[in-house]
Amino acid sequence: MLNKTSIHYLINYALQKLLSSGVTDSPKIDAEILMAKAIKKNRSYLYTWPEKQLSTNEINEFRFLLSSRLIGKPIAYILGKKEFWGLEFKVNESTLIPRPDTEIVVDKAIELAKKIQQNNTLDKVKVLDLGTGSGAIICSIKHELKNIDAFAIEVDKVAIKIAKINAQNLSLDINFIKSNWFNELKPSSHLFNLIVANPPYIEEQDQHLKQGDLKFEPISALASGKDGLRDITHICQQASKFLVNNGWLLIEHGYNQAHKVKELMQQNDFGKIETIKDHGGNDRATLGNLMYAKNKTK
Ligand code: GLN
Numbered sequence: 301m302l303n304k305t306s307i308h309y310l311i312n313y314a315l316q317k318l319l320s321s322g323v324t325d326s327p328k329i330d331a332e333i334l335m336a337k338a339i340k341k342n343r344s345y346l347y348t349w350p351e352k353q354l355s356t357n358e359i360n361e362f363r364f365l366l367s368s369r370l371i372g373k374p375i376a377y378i379l380g381k382k383e384f385w386g387l388e389f390k391v392n393e394s395t396l397i398p399r400p401d402t403e404i405v406v407d408k409a410i411e412l413a414k415k416i417q418q419n420n421t422l423d424k425v426k427v428l429d430l431g432t433g434s435g436a437i438i439c440s441i442k443h444e445l446k447n448i449d450a451f452a453i454e455v456d457k458v459a460i461k462i463a464k465i466n467a468q469n470l471s472l473d474i475n476f477i478k479s480n481w482f483n484e485l486k487p488s489s490h491l492f493n494l495i496v497a498n499p500p501y502i503e504e505q506d507q508h509l510k511q512g513d514l515k516f517e518p519i520s521a522l523a524s525g526k527d528g529l530r531d532i533t534h535i536c537q538q539a540s541k542f543l544v545n546n547g548w549l550l551i552e553h554g555y556n557q558a559h560k561v562k563e564l565m566q567q568n569d570f571g572k573i574e575t576i577k578d579h580g581g582n583d584r585a586t587l588g589n590l591m592y593a594k595n596k597t598k
Contacts, residue, residue, distance in 0.1 A: 394458035435463030
């Protein structure tokens with residue numbers, strides 16, 4: 301007789317629901333992840349004990365998780381965590397879910413910080429992550445390069461709490477500053493060697509914002525004015541005040557924004573401008589070197 305309380309049966313039940321809902325490209329994996337979470341076991345347990353019967357509480361929990369997924373809630377939010385750079389990050393609806401493509405930004409930041417370190421034998425390299433969200437970028441950089449001075453700015457009070465927890469869980473010493481971009485910083489007291497940012501950069505009318513995971517993510521971390529460039533423009537205009545001479549600015553942006561970001565950097569005293577591509581071969585981030593800082597004496 302069919303056992304309707306078994307792991308195997310319930311996973312299949314969820315699989316059918318997820319398949320017909322169309323909310324996910326990976327219904328089987330999702331069903332298994334939800335089951336593993338509901339019964340607090342890892343996924344391999346599900347294959348070892350497919351006939352195991354669940355308690356009423358476990359079934360209720362599973363149904364609750366499944367219903368969240370069926371309305372499109374991202375797996376990362378359901379689990380409250382996401383892996384990035386081989387590290388585990390706590391996330392919630394106040395933080396963007398770290399994307400694999402952002403790892404190329406981390407890669408580049410580490411390369412730049414190392415280069416700066418070699419040329420600056422005396423001082424500690426100061427790195428700022430602007431709009432850190434869950435803290436994924438700065439934690440990954442600091443995890444790799446323990447001897448940098450790491451700073452992170454975030455405006456959202458829930459997000460900054462999450463970022464602090466992530467830094468703490470990873471035993472990383474990072475200075476967090478609650479601020480709307482550079483507003484709370486004094487140029488005289490904060491000069492960085494490298495500023496890195498994954499700001500919002502999607503056009504506010506973009507239909508993708510209403511679809512998939514994006515629908516559940518904080519709009520303030522995604523959309524940025526009519527052309528998606530409002531915040532990037534602001535950052536390019538302000539960054540030179542907070543960079544040492546020859547400091548670097550590295551910004552993630554949309555696949556079609558490289559040209560515009562390059563122009564913005566050029567207009568704001570940056571040179572040696574370079575665009576790097578993501579895992580899918582799309583333009584994804586642009587970096588520039590501050591040639592001459594406006595705030596400094598000639
Ligand atoms: N790359 C993300 C996406 O397109 C957007 C991230 C962002 O706006 N910073 O889903």
